[in-house]
Every structure is written in C-alpha cells, then in structure tokens.
Amino acid sequence: MSITMIGLDTAxxxxxxxxxDETGKLVIRRKLRRNELIAFFEKQEACTVVMEACxxxxxxxxxxxxxxxxxxxxxPEAVRPFxxxxxxxxxxxxxxxxxxxxxxxxxxxxxKSLAHLIQDMAGIRRRVCNRGRSPGNQAGVAACRTRSxxxxxxxxxxxxxxxxx
Numbered sequence: 001m002s003i004t005m006i007g008l009d010t011a012x013x014x015x016x017x018x019x020x021d022e023t024g025k026l027v028i029r030r031k032l033r034r035n036e037l038i039a040f041f042e043k044q045e046a047c048t049v050v051m052e053a054c055x056x057x058x059x060x061x062x063x064x065x066x067x068x069x070x071x072x073x074x075x076p077e078a079v080r081p082f083x084x085x086x087x088x089x090x091x092x093x094x095x096x097x098x099x100x101x102x103x104x105x106x107x108x109x110x111x112k113s114l115a116h117l118i119q120d121m122a123g124i125r126r127r128v129c130n131r132g133r134s135p136g137n138q139a140g141v142a143a144c145r146t147r148s149x150x151x152x153x154x155x156x157x158x159x160x161x162x163x164x165x
Contacts, residue, residue, distance in 0.1 A: 003027050005048045007098035009090045010056050018094035019047075024102060029091060041067050050101040052076045052093070053109040061111040073109040074100055 006028075007018040015037055019028035032040055037060075041049070046068045051057045053073040061071040074097060082096035100106060112120070 002045060003047050005050060005098055005101060006044070007094040007096075007101065008049055008051045008060070009094040009097060010051055010054065010060060011090065014090070016090035016094040018091070018098050020098055024098075029094075031090070038063065038067070041069060044069075046070070048072060048101070050074060050097050052079055052097060058112045058117065062114070065111070071111065072101060073111060074106065075109055078106065 002021060003019045004022045005020050007020075009016040009018075013034050015032045015034070017028055017030045017032055017040070018026070021027050041064055048070045049061075049064050050072045051060065051074070053075055057073055061073060064071045079093070079096050079100045082099040083092055084096070
C-alpha cells in the first residue's frame with residue numbers, strides 16, 4: 001500500500017496533505033506546518049505531488065522536484081468542480097486536487113523557473129511605471145524619463161527637456 005499521489009493544499013502557514021494509493025484509497029490525511037513540510041516529503045518515496053497553481057505553488061514545486069517528486073500544478077478553476085458541496089475547507093480542497101488530477105483529460109500548468117518569475121516581475125514593474133505616467137500625461141503633466149528609461153520626475157507642461165543620448 002504505497003502512496004502514488006499526494007494532493008497538497010498550500011496556505012500561509014498550514015498545509016493540508018491528502019495522499020492516495022494506486023486504487024485511489026485514502027492513505028494519509030494530515031495538516032502540516034510550514035517547517036514540517038520538507039521533512040515530510042523527504043521521508044516519502046518519490047510520487048506525484050499535485051497542487052493548485054498559484055504564486056507559492058511554483059516555489060514549492062521547485063523544492064519538491066529537487067527532492068525527487070514528480071510535481072504537477074492544476075489551474076484552480078479545474079479543481080473547483082471536484083470540491084464536495086458545502087465542504088469548502090483545506091482538507092476538502094486537498095481531496096479535490098487529488099480527484100481532479102486523477103482524471104484522464106486533465107491539463108496541467110507548467111512550473112515556472114525562477115528566471116521566468118523574475119522576468120514576469122520585470123514586466124509587471126514596467127506596466128506599473130507606465131500606468132503611473134499615463135494619468136499625468138492626460139492631465140498635461142509630463143514624466144521625464146531618466147537615462148535608464150525607468151520612471152522619472154514629474155514636471156509642468158513644456159518644461160521637460162531630455163538630455164541628448
């Protein structure tokens with residue numbers, strides 16, 4: 001009776017584990033604190049670990065992959081139909097994650113590398129900076145760009161002089 005799949009519901013400090021064997025029978029249902037999670041997975045034989053895709057799930061997916069587990073991420077909207085009616089809690093979510101992952105047509109979200117997440121953060125920063133300049137432009141206030149091209153200082157209309165590059 002070995003564990004083949006673990007559904008992991010992530011949270012800030014408490015994680016819910018729902019482990020099943022090859023027949024889909026429940027083997028472990030347990031709450032783990034953040035500091036217990038890695039020790040728990042180090043003791044487990046390599047198996048499939050499934051989580052809902054979110055910002056923290058990509059981090060834990062990289063950590064658990066490093067421990068030898070096969071990690072898969074599922075979009076939250078794909079898990080929602082499998083949550084039992086009236087049972088919206090961490091244990092029910094972990095069970096629903098296992099149930100959803102066992103379906104043959106399930107699509108999984110690729111795990112983002114650390115470099116990919118950094119690239120995403122740079123894009124978000126750029127969009128926020130541009131969004132900050134747009135309302136000023138509409139009101140007639142210009143934001144001079146610095147040499148690095150990031151943001152700049154706000155000036156009155158007509159006083160923004162760019163230095164030659």
